[in-house]
Amino acid sequence: MKKYLFAYAVLATALLFFTCRHYRAENRRLVENQTALAADVTRYRTRLGAEAASVQALRLRCGEFETLRAADAEQIRRLGIRLRRLEAAAKAVAVTDAEIRTPLRDTVVVRIHDTLPVRDTVRMFRWRDPWISVEGRIGRDSAACRIRSVDTLRQAVHRIPRRFLFIRWGTKALRQEIVSTNPHTRIVYAEYVKIER
Numbered sequence: 289m290k291k292y293l294f295a296y297a298v299l300a301t302a303l304l305f306f307t308c309r310h311y312r313a314e315n316r317r318l319v320e321n322q323t324a325l326a327a328d329v330t331r332y333r334t335r336l337g338a339e340a341a342s343v344q345a346l347r348l349r350c351g352e353f354e355t356l357r358a359a360d361a362e363q364i365r366r367l368g369i370r371l372r373r374l375e376a377a378a379k380a381v382a383v384t385d386a387e388i389r390t391p392l393r394d395t396v397v398v399r400i401h402d403t404l405p406v407r408d409t410v411r412m413f414r415w416r417d418p419w420i421s422v423e424g425r426i427g428r429d430s431a432a433c434r435i436r437s438v439d440t441l442r443q444a445v446h447r448i449p450r451r452f453l454f455i456r457w458g459t460k461a462l463r464q465e466i467v468s469t470n471p472h473t474r475i476v477y478a479e480y481v482k483i484e485r
Contacts, residue, residue, distance in 0.1 A: 341475040345462035347482045374483050381477040384437045419470040439470040
């Protein structure tokens with residue numbers, strides 16, 4: 289009888305230990321999520337002058353992601369990806385804002401109107417740099433313009449370790465660093481959601 293009581297006590301202690309450990313990890317995850325939701329996107333420039341942003345990652349379970357981010361979950365489903373196979377979801381919004389000054393030049397355009405050639409002058413402009421190209425024409429009664437902007441957003445997700453004195457261990461938080469290669473682009477919003485199992 290004493291063997292059974294001893295085995296029961298050991299199993300109860302082990303169950304209590306693992307339950308406390310699970311609740312402690314869950315509590316830490318919820319505290320990190322509250323910190324991530326309260327934190328804002330940190331914008332900065334790299335040494336080369338590129339626009340960059342830093343944001344702390346949310347850590348959600350699959351069910352939480354499905355209820356709290358229903359629009360994102362629906363879009364992921366439309367891509368043919370099952371939510372239970374999802375590892376992480378990232379979103380970044382960037383806006384390109386460039387002040388452009390370029391000279392106008394006259395161009396003669398010959399149009400055939402009722403078999404008679406009609407000459408018309410159109411004011412044309414063209415401006416480009418390695419990231420943005422703008423070209424357009426201004427006629428008598430209309431204006432047409434084409435703008436093309438090329439941008440690459442590079443994302444890196446890294447962990448921030450816990451610290452005690454000079455000792456680093458575990459994971460305090462996950463951060464996402466986003467760098468834009470276009471100097472005219474400013475990163476407006478960024479989020480990173482890690483799906484927990």
